[in-house]
Amino acid sequence: TDSDTADEAVRATCDDATTCKRFATSKGYWKDPYMQYFARSVGERKAPEINRGYYARVQGMNHLLDAFIRKTECDCQVINLGAGLDTTFWRLKEENLLPRKFFEIDFPTVVARKIHNIKKKPPLSKPIIETHSTDSLLLDAHSLDSDRYCIIGADLRDISTLDQKLKKFQLPTMLLSECVLVYMTPSHSSNIIHWAAESFHTAMFINYEQVNMSDRFGQVMIENLQRRQCNLAGVEACQSLESQKERFLKSGWEHADALDMMTVYSMLPQEDVARIERLEFLDEKELLHQLLQHYSICWATKDKLNLGISYITL
Numbered sequence: 001t002d003s004d005t006a007d008e009a010v011r012a013t014c015d016d017a018t019t020c021k022r023f024a025t026s027k028g029y030w031k032d033p034y035m036q037y038f039a040r041s042v043g044e045r046k047a048p049e050i051n052r053g054y055y056a057r058v059q060g061m062n063h064l065l066d067a068f069i070r071k072t073e074c075d076c077q078v079i080n081l082g083a084g085l086d087t088t089f090w091r092l093k094e095e096n097l098l099p100r101k102f103f104e105i106d107f108p109t110v111v112a113r114k115i116h117n118i119k120k121k122p123p124l125s126k127p128i129i130e131t132h133s134t135d136s137l138l139l140d141a142h143s144l145d146s147d148r149y150c151i152i153g154a155d156l157r158d159i160s161t162l163d164q165k166l167k168k169f170q171l172p173t174m175l176l177s178e179c180v181l182v183y184m185t186p187s188h189s190s191n192i193i194h195w196a197a198e199s200f201h202t203a204m205f206i207n208y209e210q211v212n213m214s215d216r217f218g219q220v221m222i223e224n225l226q227r228r229q230c231n232l233a234g235v236e237a238c239q240s241l242e243s244q245k246e247r248f249l250k251s252g253w254e255h256a257d258a259l260d261m262m263t264v265y266s267m268l269p270q271e272d273v274a275r276i277e278r279l280e281f282l283d284e285k286e287l288l289h290q291l292l293q294h295y296s297i298c299w300a301t302k303d304k305l306n307l308g309i310s311y312i313t314l
């Protein structure tokens with residue numbers, strides 16, 4: 001059916017993220033020794049502005065996530081919504097920043113692919129086994145359930161099933177959605193945002209996605225995706241930084257901030273930015289600015305335990 005085709009196109013976006021991250025790490029933008037196990041070949045060349053954009057995205061997300069984990073002294077849980085083939089679990093393990101529990105959710109077919117790779121590749125499976133103390137490790141074709149890392153196949157649009165499958169704790173909770181909500185209708189994404197606010201008393205939600213999409217450049221971005229059958233069903237919520245914050249503030253979150261990625265880029269540690277700018281020559285600075293002005297990081301908090309998480313910033 002049409003909706004199966006649409007879902008398949010959305011699932012395929014996880015390969016875009018993986019191949020772009022793989023290419024950028026192969027050029028040295030940042031280190032990720034685990035990416036290679038999910039994307040075997042480096043793949044075709046990506047333009048320098050794309051690589052810089054992924055650099056800002058990964059550095060920005062990591063900065064906020066790590067700040068939250070440090071603030072809670074790892075006594076927290078992380079729920080990565082639409083995680084795809086993300087490698088954050090392994091990075092956190094390596095950096096001694098592993099939360100009490102790290103959950104990931106994605107469509108069952110994406111999860112099956114991820115688990116297949118984990119099973120086959122000892123550099124991926126070893127860290128999971130190392131962090132598991134009991135003999136109850138479950139690793140079948142469709143799910144992974146270990147002491148510290150849990151991968152769940154579910155459709156994020158079906159909140160009741162999601163809530164059932166997620167054996168969540170009442171711990172300070174970080175929810176991540178990196179290029180995920182934009183593929184759902186605004187009503188589906190606000191259901192998730194609302195459910196998260198209801199479920200956790202002390203929490204932070206970080207959402208990365210497109211913004212400022214009503215101008216000409218935004219229209220071209222939308223058309224390019226549509227050409228690949230991929231529909232940004234949630235683009236209505238991406239009109240402005242204000243609308244990004246607004247949907248959190250009206251769904252039970254106490255505090256929200258949003259920045260476009262050009263601003264994030266200018267706030268990243270300048271020494272490292274100077275390093276990556278030397279990796280590849282970029283002639284058209286204007287192109288980078290335009291591209292980064294069309295993506296944003298929005299983060300929202302609620303802080304019943306008064307941990308000070310609303311002060312976390314870039």
Ligand code: SAM
Pocket residue numbers: 010011012013014015017018081082083084085086105106107110154155156157177178179180183184
């Ligand atoms: N967050 C990862 C990253 O940034 O590397 C993957 C991003 S990819 C662009 C979007 C991911 O969201 C895909 O893996 C897709 O399968 C997942 N996704 C989108 N809609 C979903 C839904 N309704 N239920 C579960 N997963 C979904």
